Amino acid sequence: MATTIRTRTAVTALSTAEQAFSLLTCEPAPLVFDARPVPGLPDTTMPLDELRTLLMFNRYDSDTTDELWRQLAHHARHWGPAWVVGAIGVALPALTHLECRLRGGRWRRRR
Numbered sequence: 001m002a003t004t005i006r007t008r009t010a011v012t013a014l015s016t017a018e019q020a021f022s023l024l025t026c027e028p029a030p031l032v033f034d035a036r037p038v039p040g041l042p043d044t045t046m047p048l049d050e051l052r053t054l055l056m057f058n059r060y061d062s063d064t065t066d067e068l069w070r071q072l073a074h075h076a077r078h079w080g081p082a083w084v085v086g087a088i089g090v091a092l093p094a095l096t097h098l099e100c101r102l103r104g105g106r107w108r109r110r111r
Contacts, residue, residue, distance in 0.1 A: 014096055021089025024082055025049035031086050038071060040064030052090045 024031045030047035040060050060068075072090060075083040088095075 014092060014099060017085065017088050018092055020085045021048070021092065024085055024089065031082055033072070033075075033086075035068075038064060038067045041068065048086045048090055052093065055090065056093050 025048050030049065032045045032047055033051050034045045035041035035051065036043050036045070041054070041064060046054070055065075055068075072083070072087040076087045
């Protein structure tokens, strides 16, 4: 008799956003951010997944991050739904971290 093993993977808004972001940033035509106008970032264009990795592993001053998010918000407002998903995708590591902290606090029991 064959045994079926089921794994339970929760489908959440964050996991759905991650899937959509992955599709937007895959080859052959990933969504690209022009980092050249943002002081402190590399003077180049880069796919949004590379931008997200850069932000996860490097520290930038508040002027740089403020301008970066200003640019992403502008793109999301004026350039369509792909940029909304792109901006959310860049923010996902921080959003996931916050979600874990909130979920962890909710499940803790007080004694």
